[in-house]
C-alpha cells in the first residue's frame with residue numbers, strides 16, 4: 187500500500203548565486219537553479235528514494251504550477267494535481283560567494299472554498315489506497331485551521347495512520363484529532379507546550395504531554411543533538427543521537443527524517459528502528475543539496 191502525502195503550499199525554490207548583495211545596485215545573478223520545493227514534496231522525494239511508493243497530492247496554479255508539475259514528472263513521483271486559480275509561489279534563496287544566504291518566501295495562492303473542498307474530496311477518495319497519510323507543512327491562506335484535524339479524523343475511519351509535521355496554531359488545532367505520530371522539532375514542541383525547553387527533562391515532559399493528548403507517538407527531532415521517540419501508552423521512551431557529520435545543508439533534514447520513519451512504519455518494523463532509520467535518513471539529507479537525495 188502506498189503512503190499518501192499532502193503538500194498544500196508547494197513552491198518552486200529558486201537559488202540565485204551572486205558574488206555579493208549590494209543595496210541600491212544592480213546585482214548580477216551568476217547562476218540560477220530551480221527545483222520543486224516545500225515540505226510535502228521533500229517527504230515524497232525521500233520516501234520514493236527509500237522505496238516507499240508515495241502518492242503526492244499537489245494543488246498547483248499558473249505557469250509556475252506547470253513548471254513545478256514538470257519537475258515532479260521528471261522525478262517520476264506519482265502525483266494527483268488539483269488545479270488552482272492562483273499561481274504557485276516561487277521561493278527565492280540568494281547565496282553569496284562567502285556562503286551567506288537570504289531567503290524570500292511569498293505567501294502563496296489563497297485557496298477558494300471550492301478549491302479546498304476538491305482537495306479534501308480527492309484525498310478522502312484515495313484513503314482506501316493508502317496505509318499512511320503524511321501531513322507536512324503550513325497551511326495556505328483560505329484553508330481552515332482545522333484542515334489537518336479533519337483529514338486525520340477521516341483517515342482514522344479508514345484505518346489509515348497519520349504522520350503530522352507542522353507548527354504553531356495549526357499544530358495546536360490538529361492535536362485533538364489524535365494523529366498516529368507527530369514530529370515536532372524542539373522549537374515547535376516548546377511553542378506547543380507554551381514554555382521553553384531548557385533540559386532533556388523538559389523535552390521529555392513536553393513530549394509526554396503531547397503523547398498523552400494524542401495517545402500516540404511523538405518524535406522530537408533535535409538537529410545534531412539526541413532525538414526522542416516516545417509513546418506514553420506503549421511505555422516507550424528512547425533518546426538517540428545522529429551520526430556526527432559536517433552538514434552541507436540542514437533545510438529539509440526534518441522532512442527526510444519523517445520519510446525515513448514513514449518507510450519503517452510501512453515495513454512494519456519496531457519503533458526502535460523508526461528512531462534509528464529516521465535519524466540516519468535525516469543525517470543523509472544534511473549531506474545533500476536542497477532538492478536532491480542520495
Ligand SMILES: Nc1ncnc2c1ncn2[C@@H]1O[C@H](COP(=O)(O)OP(=O)(O)OP(=O)(O)O)[C@@H](O)[C@H]1O
Pocket residue numbers: 370371372407408409410413428429430431433436437438439440441442443464465466467468469472
Ligand atoms: N548537524 C547535524 N548533524 C547530524 N544530523 C543532523 C544535523 N542536523 C540535522 N540532522 C539530522 O536531521 C534530523 C532532523 O533535523 P532537525 O531536528 O533540524 O529537523 P527540522 O528542524 O524539522 O528541519 P526542517 O524542518 O528544516 O526539515 C535530525 O534528527 C538528524 O537526524
Ligand SMILES: [Mg+2]
Pocket residue numbers: 351371440441
Ligand atoms: Mg521541521
